[in-house]
Amino acid sequence: GAGVSQSPSNKVTEKGKDVELRCDPISGHTALYWYRQSLGQGLEFLIYFQGNSAPDKSGLPSDRFSAERTGGSVSTLTIQRTQQEDSAVYLCASSFSPANTEAFFGQGTRLTVV
Amino acid sequence: KNEVEQSPQNLTAQEGEFITINCSYSVGISALHWLQQHPGGGIVSLFMLSSGKKKHGRLIATINIQEKHSSLHITASHPRDSAVYICAVSAGSNYKLTFGKGTLLTVNP
Numbered sequence: 001g002a003g004v005s006q007s008p009s010n011k012v013t014e015k016g017k018d019v020e021l022r023c024d025p026i027s028g029h030t031a032l033y034w035y036r037q038s039l040g041q042g043l044e045f046l047i048y049f050q051g052n053s054a055p056d057k058s059g060l061p062s063d064r065f066s067a068e069r070t071g072g073s074v075s076t077l078t079i080q081r082t083q084q085e086d087s088a089v090y091l092c093a094s095s096f097s098p099a100n101t102e103a104f105f106g107q108g109t110r111l112t113v114v
Numbered sequence: 115k116n117e118v119e120q121s122p123q124n125l126t127a128q129e130g131e132f133i134t135i136n137c138s139y140s141v142g143i144s145a146l147h148w149l150q151q152h153p154g155g156g157i158v159s160l161f162m163l164s165s166g167k168k169k170h171g172r173l174i175a176t177i178n179i180q181e182k183h184s185s186l187h188i189t190a191s192h193p194r195d196s197a198v199y200i201c202a203v204s205a206g207s208n209y210k211l212t213f214g215k216g217t218l219l220t221v222n223p
Contacts, residue, residue: 045211045212
């Protein structure tokens, strides 16, 4: 597609439920990043993919968070047993290559855990 | 202390004014990014720079590596420039961005 596409745009879920957030990067972009923007916290890095592998998962806040990428394209971020503190906007970005090239961001998924 | 500090946190201007947003960082970097986020919107990358100065339309970004400082300037500001402007840095071969807390710019007509 023309840009980075994320779905759903909004998700409201009950505490304890699992959620899946999807990111479809720009075609040809090998690097894919997930970030989180919590109210009052600013943006923070979660995980980075180069192709299908994730060399850096250091930003994932707990083992309830996982992500995968298949076919070097679409990525799914899964949050198990959601907690209220997981409420945030989850942003995906992609770029042609990892280091220091311009990244293009999606519109984000606003997750609300009630 | 956050590795990336932005100032001011909030900025209100009248249409037509010259705007400057500042960013200071404490780590060695290989690139600095300026991002724009409109309310309820996604993030748009404005500039990525590692030295000198870049210009795009009414936007100008400069960086001084020795002083670990960057500025984003907006000339002839317009209400549609109202947004949060975010400074972010990447270090070495590190692809991870470390973000400032953002500057909320409001341009009044």
